[in-house]
Amino acid sequence: MLNYMLHIKTINCFLRFGVLLIFSSALLTSCVESFELSSETSEATMVIESVITDELKHQQVKLSLAGPLNSEEPMFETNASVNVFSSTGEIYTFQEDSVGYYSSIDQFRAEANQSYYLEVQTNDGRTYRSTDRQMVETSAPIQIVAQRQENEEQVGAAIYTINNSGSENRYYKYTFEETYKIEATYVASLKFGNSLLDLVPVEEEQRICYASNRSQEILLNNFEYLENDSTNQFLIQFIPNNDRRLFERYSIYVDRLSISPDAYRFFRILRESSIAENIFSQRQLGFIEGNIASVNEPDENVVGFFEVASHSSQRIFFNYTDLFDASERPSVFEGCEVTRPPFTEVVSDYENGQIQFLSTPTEDGNPDEGDGPYRVVPIECVDCRELGSNEQPDFWIE
């Protein structure tokens, strides 16, 4: 519900200027500009990410370090000893699978009526410990719907979770992974094999592919100030209907965690710290306090919130025509013009990975295509592997 704060703070630059618009577009475009991040020297701040859920699995802990603002590569804390302790005396030990990523040696699930805490001991002897957490339970399973939605600007597919406020927990955090099928516009049986443009047969699947994206913003939703037992829709994702992701078949997997108000607060502030805001009133920023502290140096800043949450997830599939009329779909040929550039251009474009062979020209070919030796198209129009993987995911259902 408090999402409205986000709505109103994400103010489009144009709109901020409300009354000033009478001047010129120069004013509008000059109002916000991006700048290069300077390399401030960073303190080695520990970042600990971990949510233990009630799903029986190898639970995960990620240890990283904050880096300079302009750093490209993330830094990780390796060779740490990571343990989760339960109030019943159990100790779950984690091992480092890949740099910075630790998972529990044994599968386990968080149990209700128990409390857990996380302890991390770094290679150089620093110890970090979280506060005791108890699992936040939830009863109603997640329910997802996709529906056609129209507003003034666009038509698209809106994916909502429908939650019943019930009476107990009221704070949710979502993550999703969307996967969509891609069909290449053209099918070719031959392709350029090397820089000399030798034609070789197409052997791999390059017509049907699948691509996936993970959610990259923190999705939070709460039931504060909602009537008991009322249903609440929360928008997870909106995709305009001219977006390629929807053209064939689309699937989204949404994972919902029931979290505590404290964890909610942590994630809310984290999210707020990262979004554009009202130009006239800037939020006061500062260090975001989590629930993990250094045992050796209590004043040390540690980023992270260790939470024990119950989870519920659901996957749905839909086709373009389930929500939209086929006539609404933009032409698949858009952006896939066939051309016949001169040979030298073909060579350089191919080397740059921009084009691929479609066919050899025929006599009655379209003269607008040019007069080069080959008919070529942008590579993604004939080889879907440019956009995704040609392996069908295990979960995929047609």
Add this chain to the structure above:
Amino acid sequence: MSFCVSTICFSQTENFSVSFENDDYFQAILKLEKLTDKHFYFAEDWLPEEKVTKNYINVSLVEVLEDLFKSTTTNYYILDKTIILTRNTIIYDKLPEGFSRSLDSEETHFTGNAVEKTEVNNSPIFLRNNDKLDQEIETIFIGKEEIGQSKRNFRLSGYVYDKETNQPISDIAIVTENGKGISTDKEGFYNINLSPGINILSIRSLTNENISKRFVMYNDGHYSFYLSENLEQLDEVMLSSNMDSNIDDANTGEETIDVENIKNIPLVLGERDVLKVATLLPGISTPGEGSAGFNVRGGKADQNLMLLDDAVMYNPAHFFGLFAAINPFTTGNVTIFKGNIPAEYGGRLSSVFDITTKDSDTSEFRGEASFGLVTSNATVEIPIEKGKSGLILGGRATYSNWILRSLDEESLSDSEASFYDGIVKYNHQFNPDSKLSATAYFSDDAFSITSDSLYGFQNRLFSIKYNTALSEKTRGEVILANSDYRFDINYDSDLEDRFELGYHINETEIKFNLNSNISAKHKLNYGISSKFYNVEPGYIKPIGDSNIINFEVNRERALESAIWLADDFSVSEAFLLSAGIRYSFFNALGDSEVRIYEDGMPKNDDTVIDTQVYDDLESVANYSGPEFRFSARYILTEGLSFKASYNNTYQYIHTLSNNTTVSPTDTYRLSGYHLKPQQAQQYSFGIFKNFDANSIETSIEGYYKTSDNVLDFKTGANLNLNEYIETETLQGEGKAYGVEFLLKKKSGKLNGFIGYTYSRSFLKFDSEFTDEQVNDGEFFPSNYDKPHDFSLVANYKLTERFSFSANFIYQTGRPITYPTGKFTYDDADYVLYSDRNEFRIPDFYRLDLSFNMEGNHSLKKKAHYFWNFSVYNVLGRNNPYSVYFVTEDGQVEGRQSAIFGIPVPTISYNVKF
């Protein structure tokens, strides 16, 4: 230079009738000579060229002359049987109408127990002093001589009004021959003891004509002065403290803004803005260009008491602060106390902005309108009972909504921004001693920046004041004021979660304020006030078919009272001591439920050990304390004085805000069980020196200020609808110091001022719990710490009609919290902030220019117009307003925003009639 226009007016007792029928002035004068026994002396070519068609029945000669010459450049002096007509120098033919009207004893201000003038010949005292008689000085006889009268002093009292507008003029110095001086109060009232017989009173003022009058005192009496505007000064002085009041007053850090004369200052979008002008003065700043809120001498924005006709104004801004909600055309006076705050005011730590609305003209209908690019403004003054009462009405509205809608920009079609404000003031002068004024004000803002939420906020004020003489030496006023402020957010969506969220505060104050001039040496001010607050700190309710529940944070109620006594003690001519004490009380009242937290533990949901319940109006918490207001002035030599002051203040109301600058959705909460009152003390010292007959003022003032229990919030604090704000608030210390230099040139072709301030402002929030600390509990620069602040306002008058103005402003960039690094969380990048305000945005500078054109001051014209062409930010400097970081597609991006990144040209038109 001043133009003193006075006549010696003897009574013209014989009334007569005369009519002119398309006569020229020469013929008219011949007629008058025939009808009276007077002789006119004049040069024919001095006479106005117009023809006269008038009919006078049973009038005095003075009335006829007054009327005949009122809109001409001709002046007259009556000397017994002789009448001399004179013509003034060229300057006069550009004077607005009415200027040349001489002051005479027949005007209506001779009322009450003022005594009609006597024939000069009947006054032996006067004749004996004939050597003093010169034609420039008018003589006024006060009181009937009583046989056996043995009083050593007679009291003369009355008002000083602006002749043009009938507005009372405050802070006008009235000085006797032997140097004894007083000044008029806020109501324009004065009260002076004179010795029997002849006294010469001189009025010294920069904004109005300087005149002297001879008073022959037979008894106590009243006399009101009507002063013309000093045209030499008009449109030149933008900010003026009266005459040498900067030298004479005991107060440090007091500024007066001459509202009428700010029109030449180039301002963005053609909006005359009283409060923006204030920010050009040393010691007053805003956090950023176009932002709301003022920081006075290193204080937070919620530490300023904004009074509009004695009622508190909670949000004096429209549209995030881009426009002031104070109507510039109805505003008469703005006085800002940033140093020593007089004892009658309290409740805020840093300053008082005392804004008073003009009185309506009680004799003539007047109007003024202006048209700008964003707003239009109209003001009318309507006399109700001639000479006694009038009504002033002012309204402003924006047409930006229309502009937004008519733009061919799709993303804007849903947005709107509109505001308006209106003010009505009624003033009624019952008699020279008693006056009533009542003001009502309303402002409304509505804007939506996304298609689903509509914001609105409203100020509503009402005040009524009755001012009367209680005794010879004491005047008293009673003020009843009510203020109301609310905002709401309407959230509309396609889903079933539509709601309205809002905040509301209402306060009612009654104040008794008395002034006693108990002797020439002691002037007392004392009084008592009490204020009742009712706050609805937050509510949410469903709109239509929504599953949002109704929820309200418990209301807060409290009583804030004060009693005060201050004495302006003139120890000697040179040494003035102003000592005041104010004792303020605050009672937070139930009903309420207060959570009690475990001692020595951070306040949060887990450390609650008990809940205390308070009944309706039961006392929840009490705070009180003495507030000292001391200041002293010592005049070393003429035009040079030293001042020093000490004061301390309490504040029982606080702004809750998550932002670094003021936002319309900030809420005000009262002190209570957990939230302690803020306190501050300030020491200041100043040297004031005037040169060149007070036309150049210079001053240096230094201050050191400390404060306690200043409020701040945990990072990301949730302040909306929060029932337990004590879990989010931090209370800490503040420390500020600075030196302010000001050089003002108040007259001449080139005039204006230069101000420079070096100041620092720090805050400190320490606690044993890390999440209640800021910057490890060390002092850090506040959001408005701008060490260097320079402003130049200059005005060059080409001719009477054309002038140029320029502003130049330079400020150190304000501190911001800059990231110390970045980290990844949940697959997205975020920036890491650790130390608050360690970085500064780039320095701010801006140059504005404007060209002003006055309409022809033709005397025949009824209307007077004024054009202003200005260019804001001529240099096109892209002054960053804020620097921030966003995460987009998982990547961190730095951005900076500016409000006016390019030169903004503006034109505005103003007409007065």
